[in-house]
Every structure is written in C-alpha cells, then in structure tokens.
Amino acid sequence: MKIAVLGSGSWGSALSVHFGDKGFEVVQWCREEEVVDSINKNRENRLFLRGVSYPENVKATTSVEEAVSEAEVVFSVIPVQFTPSFWEKYREFLRFKPLVCASKGIEVETLKTLSQRYEEIFGSLENYYVLSGPTFAREIAAGLPAAAVVANVELKKALGIVKRLNTSVFRLYASSDVLGVELGGALKNVIAIATGISDGMNLGNNARAALITRGIHEIKKLGKFLGAKEETFYGLSGVGDLVLTCTGDLSRNRQFGLAVAKGREFGGKQVVEGVYTVKAVMELARRFSLEMPISEAVYKIIYERKNPEEVMRELLSRPVKEETL
Numbered sequence: 070m071k072i073a074v075l076g077s078g079s080w081g082s083a084l085s086v087h088f089g090d091k092g093f094e095v096v097q098w099c100r101e102e103e104v105v106d107s108i109n110k111n112r113e114n115r116l117f118l119r120g121v122s123y124p125e126n127v128k129a130t131t132s133v134e135e136a137v138s139e140a141e142v143v144f145s146v147i148p149v150q151f152t153p154s155f156w157e158k159y160r161e162f163l164r165f166k167p168l169v170c171a172s173k174g175i176e177v178e179t180l181k182t183l184s185q186r187y188e189e190i191f192g193s194l195e196n197y198y199v200l201s202g203p204t205f206a207r208e209i210a211a212g213l214p215a216a217a218v219v220a221n222v223e224l225k226k227a228l229g230i231v232k233r234l235n236t237s238v239f240r241l242y243a244s245s246d247v248l249g250v251e252l253g254g255a256l257k258n259v260i261a262i263a264t265g266i267s268d269g270m271n272l273g274n275n276a277r278a279a280l281i282t283r284g285i286h287e288i289k290k291l292g293k294f295l296g297a298k299e300e301t302f303y304g305l306s307g308v309g310d311l312v313l314t315c316t317g318d319l320s321r322n323r324q325f326g327l328a329v330a331k332g333r334e335f336g337g338k339q340v341v342e343g344v345y346t347v348k349a350v351m352e353l354a355r356r357f358s359l360e361m362p363i364s365e366a367v368y369k370i371i372y373e374r375k376n377p378e379e380v381m382r383e384l385l386s387r388p389v390k391e392e393t394l
Contacts, residue, residue, distance in 0.1 A: 070233060073136040076146030077104045078339055080171060082118040083206035084144055089127035090212060091236045097129045098136035105129040117339065121210045133159045142167050142230065148340040149174030153186040164191055167230060169198040169219065173254035174342040175349035182251045194222045198230055199247055201254035201306035203313035212238055218305045220244040242305065249301030252292045254310055258322040258343030259350055260284030261314040262367050265326020266377050280363060281315050287361045291350065294357055329370060330377050344371060362387060
C-alpha cells in the first residue's frame with residue numbers, strides 16, 4: 070500500500086520509518102529542503118530524528134502534490150497551529166484522500182479541534198481519521214511494540230483502515246469517538262507539563278501520581294462537556310497516553326515542565342504542543358465556568374510568569390472537598 074506522510078518532525082519521521090520497515094511504499098513531505106536531502110541521500114532525518122535509519126522504500130519530497138498523488142492513505146503530522154492553513158492551501162490535493170491526523174492539540178485562535186476545522190474546510194468528516202495513543206516516536210521508529218487507536222465517525226470505516234494499517238508491532242484499535250480521541254491526545258500534554266514541573270521541584274512520586282489521577286478527571290470533565298464519550302478517556306488515547314507522557318523522559322511536554330521548574334530555557338527544535346493547548350484549555354474553562362485547577366496552575370506558570378513553588382502551594386491549599394470521578 071502507498072502512504073503519504075505530511076510532516077518532517079520526529080513523529081512524522083517515525084511513522085515513515087515504521088511503515089517503510091513493514092513494506093509500505095512511503096513518500097514523506099518535508100518543508101525543509103535540508104531534511105529532504107538528509108533523508109534521500111543519507112537515509113536519516115538528521116534534524117529531527119537523528120540516529121534512526123530510513124528504509125530504502127521511503128522517499129522524501131518538498132512537493133505535497135508528489136507526496137499525495139498516488140497515496141491510498143495520507144497521514145497529516147503537522148503542528149496543530151499550522152495544520153488548518155496547510156489543509157486550506159492544499160485542499161484540492163487532499164479532499165478525496167483518507168486523511169489520518171496524527172497531530173495533538175487544540176487550535177488556539179478558534180478553540181477548535183482539528184476534526185472541527187477539517188469539517189469546516191472539507192465539508193464532511195467522511196474521510197477524516199484521528200490517530201492517538203501512548204506512542205513515543207523513537208520507540209515506534211525502533212520497532213518496539215505499541216498500541217494506539219484510530220477513530221472515524223463511522224466505526225466500520227475506522228475498522229477498515231485499522232485492518233489496512235495494523236502491523237505486527239503497532240497494534241491499532243478502532244473507535245467512533247473522534248472528538249474524545251482528539252481531546253485525550255491534546256489535553257494530556259497540559260498534565261504532562263504539570264508533572265514535569267512537580268518532578269523538577271522534587272515533589273516526589275506521590276505528587277506525580279496525584280497529578281496524573283486528578284489530571285484525567287480534568288480531561289474527562291472538559292471532554293464530556295464538549296460532547297466526547299467518557300469511556301474514551303479510560304482508553305489508549307486517554308489514560309494510556311497520559312501515563313506515558315507524564316512519566317516517560319522522551320516526552321517533550323514533561324521535559325518542558327522539568328526545565329520550567331529548574332528555571333532553564335527549554336531547547337530543541339520540536340514544538341511543545343502543551344504550551345499552546347493550555348492556553349486554549351483555559352479559554353474554554355473560563356467560557357463554560359469549568360474548574361480545572363491543574364491546567365490553571367500550568368497556565369499561571371507559563372503565561373503569568375508566576376513562581377512554580379507559589380503556584381504549587383496554591384494548588385495544594387485549595388479547600389477540601391469530596392473526591393469526584
């Protein structure tokens with residue numbers, strides 16, 4: 070099967086390497102000419118996934134038309150804040166292709182998920198799929214076992230594409246809850262920043278576990294309010310992705326939180342989606358009068374430049390209440 074991967078970051082590159090290793094014919098679109106040259110000439114994305122070897126059946130290009138023209142499935146792996154404008158620009162090339170969105174976040178300008186923006190641009194969600202779950206790029210590229218979920222508004226269609234893309238080490242499950250799968254993948258990044266800050270302050274494993282547990286409560290609260298199914302947040306794109314991102318040191322959001330706690334600048338060329346997502350989350354929470362204390366704490370630290378120790382004290386000194394699930 071022929072696959073197009075739109076995006077040159079570590080996740081798009083990992084998907085290209087994985088499916089190439091499994092015998093798919095892959096064309097990866099990259100914005101940067103230097104990345105295209107690195108992949109085609111050196112069989113390595115030295116800018117975003119250094120040290121990982123590309124199989125020969127993966128080709129890179131700077132032409133979207135070339136990437137998608139013969140593709141049977143298109144993966145969209147572009148930073149969320151730039152994705153809608155990209156889809157608009159290349160609408161005619163993408164409109165009739167099954168598109169699997171593997172980006173995680175909420176558009177800050179509109180406070181909408183990418184499925185909502187896709188429907189506005191293309192007029193239907195018929196060809197839209199979302200992929201999410203506990204998946205670190207380097208582990209996928211290395212061929213280590215993982216599982217994720219693919220959602221489409223029609224479960225039958227989600228099952229169909231899962232059967233085509235499932236491999237021996239990357240097990241895929243199907244869902245019809247597009248919104249829930251998207252929100253789980255987006256909102257967990259905010260909690261991952263919080264746990265990174267907590268760990269950076271040496272608050273211990275107990276504090277980390279509490280943040281993860283109450284974090285899923287916040288994710289579920291906003292998700293249910295927006296119309297997602299509660300059970301989705303207990304699956305791979307919810308609890309699964311949340312636990313991985315909050316505890317694994319390959320997580321950019323966790324590493325960002327660690328850097329914030331220690332007063333360091335966060336390096337790296339990759340986008341930290343949680344920084345944008347927390348801004349959208351707080352706008353939504355205020356609009357709908359939802360209490361989301363962990364997200365609010367992260368927002369105060371990042372955007373109001375408040376001292377992490379002061380904010381954590383505020384979080385811990387909130388009035389006692391009954392535990393709600």
